[in-house]
């Protein structure tokens with residue numbers, strides 16, 4: 001099939017590359033010429049395992065092209081909308097301006113029957129509004145259909161999640177649209193991936209509901225961590241016990257500095273904003289607490305670091321290990337690690353940051369931070385070490401050797417990746433959220 005993908009950020013670039021890998025002819029359109037130039041050479045604009053080789057294969061096969069103009073999408077049978085829907089400045093609601101601009105840019109070229117499929121995370125009701133607009137303003141009128149097909153991919157696993165998703169959700173208004181999507185995803189369906197056909201609104205809600213469930217789970221576990229700390233219990237043991245209950249399971253049960261990134265925080269807030277518009281803000285208020293508990297983890301981590309520094313932050317040297325919002329990513333959007341580092345820097349500390357992939361993005365976002373080239377480089381003469389991203393590299397840190405590098409062996413484990421007994425035995429003043437001590 002001929003498919004266009006409008007917006008080639010993390011979602012769109014991955015989706016375009018995976019569709020090309022499935023044998024479709026794909027044109028990715030983005031208003032950013034630098035990004036288009038990079039993608040056209042088969043290079044990934046961000047760190048995502050397996051993406052670059054798929055992009056390269058797609059581009060060299062001729063099945064995958066990129067451009068800056070929606071005119072290039074005119075001959076496609078299916079148009080996927082993959083632009084970002086960030087938090088609106090000064091509000092908790094989603095900013096849909098990029099989505100509306102993308103539709104405005106595409107509209108004049110919708111001269112033949114086609115299906116416009118939203119993948120972006122949107123407030124429920126958006127698809128219905130877009131559908132009316134397409135029918136009213138597209139040259140092909142009601143021969144242009146609308147569908148919603150939310151994407152559940154995780155950063156760091158995006159290619160695998162796209163090629164072998166847990167489920168495919170088709171929010172459609174007709175059998176024809178359902179058939180088109182079945183053709184797009186024929187390889188995945190052939191491999192047994194479940195398809196859930198539903199209406200537009202349920203499909204829109206499916207995505208944001210999954211994210212608020214995950215966010216709520218993390219905040220619940222962080223609430224438990226705080227209770228553990230107050231009662232001298234150990235949250236790592238506690239979550240181990242909870243995870244063995246089949247009904248609860250062990251995934252998304254890691255306490256620490258909290259959730260971040262371009263999705264969970266803004267989706268939680270946008271969900272509440274939309275629920276309020278719909279008159280059901282009362283029950284959705286539970287998610288305000290989810291957000292508040294999450295932000296509290298950052299403050300608690302800072303308090304622990306300041307406590308270890310005896311309350312004097314100015315001029316002290318802080319080593320921050322981890323800047324990405326999670327392991328296996330170079331993304332620092334709304335990263336708890338970056339937030340903690342930048343707050344300590346703003347309070348006068350000299351903050352040296354090392355992350356296996358995100359150091360560059362961290363200092364670009366917060367130029368006051370100092371880039372370190374390795375763990376040792378960050379920790380040299382440090383007054384306190386903070387571990388804030390759950391990279392596997394940090395799990396294997398050698399506390400005995402590192403104690404010789406720092407000025408004072410004090411550490412805050414903000415991700416529960418270090419073994420407290422081992423670090424204490426090596427002479428470290430060891431603290432972790434939810435582990436007493």
Ligand code: UGA
Nearest residue numbers: 151152153154155218252253254258259260261263325326
């Ligand atoms: C999330 C969802 O997991 C995806 O399904 C969804 O498609 C995506 O958002 C999106 O909306 O596009 P992602 O943001 O890549 O994916 O990251 P997650 O793996 O969900 O982690 C989110 C945050 O929660 C990270 O900061 C992570 O460190 C934190 N986290 C995760 C915890 O603090 N504890 C956990 O147990 C798990």
